[in-house]
Structure formats: structure tokens, C-alpha cells
Amino acid sequence: MKKLKLIQQIHEAGVVAVLRADSPAEVVAMAQKAIEGGIKVIEITMTVPFALEAITELSKKYSSADPAADNYAIIGAGTVLDPETARATILAGAEFVVSPGLHRETIILCNRYRVPIMPGAVTVSDITAALELGVDVLKLFPGNLYSPSVIPSLRGPLPQANIMPTGGVNLDNLGEWIKAGAFAVGIGSDLTKDAVKTGDFSLITDKARAYIEAFQQTKQN
Structure with missing residues (x-):
């Protein structure tokens, strides 16, 4: 039940912060500012040096148990390329796993431990293969x-596919993606680039609020 609950929570949250940084301390600070701004689903990419440290720190501070709690957030791992890394992130506290591509053994491992896995897929063949492996979100x-x-277009022949676009989603087109049927959207560098450039991480909070407002307005209309 926890896996299904997490998937539903991610869908309801609508916006996933995909965070990359040069150190675990920096990415933790980014995550905290994004959460303060209302983005409650955080993906720490494994391209961050010592990323597992950041995942552990955040998973200890935040919990997915109660959406009404002050410390509510869902912490996951991204850019996971193999089952060994997937298992390491799960042990570190990651509650979901994201991969840029379709890797059968990684999907099988995540399914074994009932952890949501979101592999990259862009063709009907990829999506079909992922669905046959039990993937819930692509x-x-x-x-x-x-x-x-x-x-x-993809959901015409495959209406059961839940699709989350990541990369290139911004405040100008978020509403279009949601209206088109996106399960959720992943927000990458657009969320953090101004903060990194200026050193003012409060800009992440401001941008996060803007994304959440855009998402909520789209859902209400």
C-alpha cells in the first residue's frame, strides 16, 4: 500500500524538484529552500558527489507519512543507472527512484522492494516494455x-501510461503539460540557476512558490 500511496502523493503534488549540485551540503540547502516554497517532492540526482549523504540527511529530516505535517516531503533519487545504485539509494532513505533510461534489472530491483521506479522512456516500444515490467510512472x-x-499522442494507443516530462518544463509551459495529461512535471535547472548564479538560495523558495501556484491554478481551471 505504501508504494501506491507514494505514487498518488507525487501525482497530487504535481511538481518534482530535480536537484543537482557540487556537494551534498549545497543540494541539501537547495532541497530545503524548495520545500519551504511548497515543492514537496525532491529528487536528488546521483551526479551529486556523495549524494547518498544528502539523501540520508533529508530523509531523516522529512517524512512522507503525513501531508499535513510541517516536515512533510518525499525524498527520492535520480539519475540511477543500475540496480546496485538503486539499492544503495533505497538503503539511504530514498522513497522513489528515477532513471534517465529503461534498465530492466533496475526496475526489477525496485519492484522487489516495492519502491516506485520512474524510468526514462520516449517511444511506444519503451513505454510498452516498461509497462510490462510493472512500471507505474514513466x-x-x-x-x-x-x-x-x-x-x-502517446496515450492514444497507451492510455494506461502515466507520463512525467522532465527537462525543459518551465513556468511558461507548465500549464500546457498538465493540461495535456502529464502525471506530474520535473523541474530542473530553471528552479535553481538564478540562486546558483547569485548565491542567494532564497530565490529557490520564490521560484518554487511560483511553480506551485502555476500548478494549482492549472488544476483549478
Whole structure:
């Protein structure tokens, strides 16, 4: 039941912060600022040096148990390329796993431990293969290669596919992706680039609030 609950929570949250940084301390600070701004689903990429330290620290501080709690957030791992890394992130506290590509053994491992796995898939063949392996959510990556219209096109023959575009999603097109049927959207560098450039991480909180407001407005209309 926990796996299904997490998937539903991610869908309801709508916005996933995909965070990359040069150190675990920096990515933890980014995550905290994003959470303060209302983004409650955080993906720490394994490209961050000592990323497991950041995942452990965040998973100890935040909990997915009660969406009404002050410390509510869902912490996951991204850029997971193999089952060994997937297992390490799960042991570190990651509650979901994201991969840029479709890797059978990684999916099988995550299914074994009932952890949501979101592999990258861009073709009907990829999506079909992922569904046959029991994948619940597919990552459309890089999203900037496509327009939002790709989602209804893919879901025409595969209406059961839950698709989350990542890469290229911004405040100007978030509403289009959600209206097109996106399960959720992943926000990468657009969330953090100004903060990194200026050193003012409060800008992440401001940008996170803007994303959440855009998502909520789209869902209400």
C-alpha cells in the first residue's frame, strides 16, 4: 500500500524538484529552500558527489507519512543507472527512484522492494516494455525535445501510461503539460540557476512558490 500511496502523493503534488549540485551540503540547502516554497517532492540526482549523504540527511529530516505535517516531503533519487545504485539509494532513505533510461534489472530491483521506479522512456516500444515490467510512472526525458502534445499522442494507443516530462518544463509551459495529461512535471535547472548564479538560495523558495501556484491554478481551471 505504501508504494501506491507514494505514487498518488507525487501525482497530487504535481511538481518534482530535480536537484543537482557540487556537494551534498549545497543540494541539501537547495532541497530545503524548495520545500519551504511548497515543492514537496525532491529528487536528488546521483551526479551529486556523495549524494547518498544528502539523501540520508533529508530523509531523516522529512517524512512522507503525513501531508499535513510541517516536515512533510518525499525524498527520492535520480539519475540511477543500475540496480546496485538503486539499492544503495533505497538503503539511504530514498522513497522513489528515477532513471534517465529503461534498465530492466533496475526496475526489477525496485519492484522487489516495492519502491516506485520512474524510468526514462520516449517511444511506444519503451513505454510498452516498461509497462510490462510493472512500471507505474514513466519519465519523458528530455522533455525539451517535445511539445506537450506528445502526451496525448502517446496515450492514444497507451492510455494506461502515466507520463512525467522532465527537462525543459518551465513556468511558461507548465500549464500546457498538465493540461495535456502529464502525471506530474520535473523541474530542473530553471528552479535553481538564478540562486546558483547569485548565491542567494532564497530565490529557490520564490521560484518554487511560483511553480506551485502555476500548478494549482492549472488544476483549478
